[in-house]
Amino acid sequence: MLLVVAYSRAARTSLRNVHRSHEESVVRRFGRVALFEFTELGAFLALRLRAKHPGDVGVERVEPFNEFETVPEAVREAASAYEDREQASLPYTAFADANGYPDPESMVGEEL
Amino acid sequence: MRVALVEPRETDAADLGGRVGRAEALAAVRGECDWLDCPAPGALADRVGVVAPDGTVRVRTALAVAARSRGLAAPQDDEVRRLRARLDDLDAERVDTAPLRERVAETGADVDRLRERVARLQGRVRALREGDGDPSDAETELSRALADLTERETTGVAARQALDHARDRRRDHRDAREERRRLDDRLANLERAARRHLVERVAPEFRAAVTSLDGTDAHDDAFDAPPVTTALALYRVGDPDAPVVLDCERFADARAAADWLGTPVLRL
Numbered sequence: 064m065l066l067v068v069a070y071s072r073a074a075r076t077s078l079r080n081v082h083r084s085h086e087e088s089v090v091r092r093f094g095r096v097a098l099f100e101f102t103e104l105g106a107f108l109a110l111r112l113r114a115k116h117p118g119d120v121g122v123e124r125v126e127p128f129n130e131f132e133t134v135p136e137a138v139r140e141a142a143s144a145y146e147d148r149e150q151a152s153l154p155y156t157a158f159a160d161a162n163g164y165p166d167p168e169s170m171v172g173e174e175l
Numbered sequence: 176m177r178v179a180l181v182e183p184r185e186t187d188a189a190d191l192g193g194r195v196g197r198a199e200a201l202a203a204v205r206g207e208c209d210w211l212d213c214p215a216p217g218a219l220a221d222r223v224g225v226v227a228p229d230g231t232v233r234v235r236t237a238l239a240v241a242a243r244s245r246g247l248a249a250p251q252d253d254e255v256r257r258l259r260a261r262l263d264d265l266d267a268e269r270v271d272t273a274p275l276r277e278r279v280a281e282t283g284a285d286v287d288r289l290r291e292r293v294a295r296l297q298g299r300v301r302a303l304r305e306g307d308g309d310p311s312d313a314e315t316e317l318s319r320a321l322a323d324l325t326e327r328e329t330t331g332v333a334a335r336q337a338l339d340h341a342r343d344r345r346r347d348h349r350d351a352r353e354e355r356r357r358l359d360d361r362l363a364n365l366e367r368a369a370r371r372h373l374v375e376r377v378a379p380e381f382r383a384a385v386t387s388l389d390g391t392d393a394h395d396d397a398f399d400a401p402p403v404t405t406a407l408a409l410y411r412v413g414d415p416d417a418p419v420v421l422d423c424e425r426f427a428d429a430r431a432a433a434d435w436l437g438t439p440v441l442r443l
Contacts, residue, residue, distance in 0.1 A: 090346065091353075127342060131280030 064090055065099040065109050066123040074116040081108050098125070133175045137165050176213035176418050176439050188433035189418075190442045197225055200420045200441055213439065216417035219244040223406050223415075227422040230402035232409070235374050238381055241413025242373035249369035258362045265358070267351035268344070275338040282331035289324040296320055377412050384408035387435075388425070411436050 069075040075095040082089045082097060088105045090098040099105035113120045130139055141164035145155055159166045178189045203211040222237045296317040303310035385397040385408045394400050403423045410419050418439035426432035429442035
């Protein structure tokens, strides 16, 4: 999919208009951000927005995230275990330390 | 209503003289005691409850209910019904794609592993053929690995398709949720407008009822009157189905209260 972000009021208005007139190409829109279908028409609409509002429209290519393909098991388990913790006020760093999960400093530099 | 506390009689004004408490009177009105036979409480009684100094009621909401109890309608009603029906039809199933994501990842990893194995075995078979070793064992292993690879690739394609399919369904589900949120907002706006409309229709009567109880100038705003006055005015404006239960000193007897309210009364 294409992630389209409007960085000006005028670009936001255009994005809203594109959503209205091309609902089938807009997967979802959240205010000034929208996901376009990864089709020629989706790209055409994104490029038109960029041409109309130079410098005010960001376009990124995004794809569905499969954590089982890209994220190490330790990180996946740390996330679900921490959200399952009994003590709501326990900071993650202390939790990771006590249970042998990766700490934020070690994860921050590790590219997926 | 028919009251059979001392002796059975048909009346619209019963002084219970402290023989029953508030909870029992309410239960009796709901039809749970054999000494009282009366129509069941409607929405107005549910909202306003007993007339008592400790009553709490949201006046405007209750006044709209009072207006409806008299059969008044709001111009928004049809649209509200239509939106409710649409909301009921909007029930897309929730889709959890996590197990499918996991399967795709597993088969993908298997395929990678088997491809490497096939490449390794192909190298070994070639080396044995070029040298003077016997390649037959390695060839058997290679053909088994190739069969495994084909099988895992097929499974992988199926898993990928299942995941794509589930993602489509999840998108439908999210579309439905977005639509539902929009309808909910619109419905809430319409209901507020309908309530305002109904309150405006009966507000003059409500103010008059408050004035008739507490006198002119007793309150800056009739909507801020004390609980007993508010509850009595609401019951007078509306048309409660069941007898009104009074737990207050406002009227000398049940007769006076029933006459003023225009509805049957049980006075504790």
